[in-house]
Amino acid sequence: MENVDKLKLVGAFLLVAAGVAGFYLLPLDQQALRVVAVVAGVLLAATVIWFSAPGREFVDYARDSIKEAEKVVWPTRKETWQVTGVVFLFAFTLAIFMWAVDSGLAWLFYDVLLKRV
Template identity: 70%
Template sequence: MESIDKIKVAAALLLVGLGVAGFYVLPVDQGALRSLSVVAGLLLAAAVLWFSQPGRDFVEYARDSVKEAQKVVWPTRKETWQITGVVFLFVGVLALFMWAVDSALAKFFYDIVLGRG
């Protein structure tokens, strides 16, 4: 990253910090203005980052991510319900298995090993 880009990133962080500081400096009864301070800091920081190489790289990455998400084949409603049913069935069977193992181990340790039965 070039030094000018580092300066831009630092300036963006400073703008966010100033927006948050403005939130705490302004009086409590000025809620809208306090919120506007944070939003303005974020928007100004985004504008500064927009003109830096990391900002352009992020925008390119976001566009590629949206393109990839559009390629996903989502399951139908029927497939979703079927998969959900299989998951619930598996969880039920696993719960019964864990209960059986826990009961057997408890019986073994309390009755046989410790003799408290």
């Protein structure tokens, strides 16, 4: 990353910090103006970042991510309910199995080996 881009990122951070500082420095009864200070700081910082190399790389990455998300084949409602049913059935079956193993081991150790009642 070039020094110019580093300076732009530092400048963007300072703009956000200035917006937050403006929020706390403005009077409490000026709530709308306080919010505008933060939003303006963030928007100005986003503008500065937009013109830096990391900002352009992020925008390209975001565009590629959207293109990849559009390629996903989403399941139908019927498929979703079927898979959900299978998951619940498996979880219930596993819970019964674990209860049976736990009860069996408790019986074996406490009643048979240790002869406790």
